[in-house]
Amino acid sequence: MQFFSTRGEAPAVSAAEAISRGLAPDGGLYVPETFPQWQMDWAETANLSYQALAEKIFALYLSDYSADEIKEIVKNAYGSNFAAAEIAPLVGLSNEKYLLELWHGPTAAFKDMALQALPHLMQKAVAKTNHGEEVIILTATSGDTGKAALEGFKNVDGIKIIVFYPQTGVSEVQKLQMLTTEGNNTYVVGVDGNFDHCQKGVKEIFSDGAMNDALKKANKKFSSANSINWGRLMPQIVYYFWSYCQLLKQGALKAGEPMGVVVPTGNFGNILAAYYGMRMGLPVGKFVCASNENKVLTDVINSGTYDKRREFYKTTSPSMDILVSSNFERFLYEMCGRDAGQIRDWFQALATEGVFTVDDATKANWQKILVGGFATQGEINTVIADTWIKEHYVLDPHTAVGVKVCGDYQKASGETMPMVIASTASPFKFAEVVYGAISGEGETDSIACLAKLSAETGWEIPAGLRGLTEKAVRHNTNIDNTEMAETVKNIVL
């Protein structure tokens, strides 16, 4: 299996090379040359454990990893690090809505599903492709990736990790989780700016020729833990297959019948993994892309115009406060018939003018399978409160966006297939918002809200969020968003 760049001006590479590089040298994203087809029948698939399913899906893409290596990676990632035996439980609500709980990992958000595997994928990739270089992982985070990446990579030999987060753009719990990270190879840097500034800064450092030369001389190289890395996307395909198997087991559908997939979306990685699943043979009847008030994706899905020239809103679902949604490039690549020249033109226009418009045929291609919708701050609070009252289920604000947009879609379409909604974070990660919505009280101390939310709902605080305030703050670097390159230099050179 080879991997191509969406921009078409970099050579095809092996899976190990794609994972160890992260971004292609022409600025594009790596995509698999073809989508391998799932051959096993569904009754048999439904009997696989999560780990066995992951091994089979990984093997379809990692043709340069041995079966033993894949087994070891899966064991390290999903052997004992998740609080739920099923890894990703599927919980039914009323009205054909199912929540795929992706937050039972160590940092209580769905990023763990991939970031528990990526360091092990990367370590093997580096051994296959490198010449003893130290790998420097640069990561921009809107809150959840940062901690999940730090936990995954801490104390992994031969790798350093630097995380940039928007100083005032993450929740108090998210910030404390990151700043208390241990490990001898972890660096956490607060940036005066939003997530898009962090992501742009990281992309610029990746393509900074002088910096890369200096690194090379020092026998080091950059890679990425963001969802631009193939090693992030591939593990996410697994849980969509898994959710389909759970629907079969729960009798919600028969083999071959379609499910709908709803994803609260930011960088478009999670929903893209579901789309890749469909290309491999997973029966998905519709994809619903759910946004918060930063609804650049809702707009492009409806109009064909991607326009980032708009106001940026800080919302209570900060992990989706994103205007430049990186993985949409991979989706567009498929929708336009893998025309790399076209992708270059569009993303050149996005970089220079802040906007591009696709042709009608490309738009028509996605409108057959994908709808977009969004939820306002008020709607998010209402959905959290209603779901607690009617279903006794506690939603986090991101998942609430998904539930709201799912309901809108069901109403508008009259569709009755089961809808799997990606539940992307534990409600305790955003305890002040959730507790406020449920209790009606304006408590703002998010740490105090952990205990209050637990007392109010009877839900247990996830292990990774307990005792946060007793941990020592180990990282306190704060910089201007123009100082990111300098900061990296100081750390690694």
Ligand SMILES: *Cc1c(COP(=O)(O)O)cnc(C)c1O
């Ligand atoms: C990262 C994140 C998202 C967005 O996922 P993408 O793959 O970037 O679209 C949604 N919710 C939560 C809680 C997240 O951490």
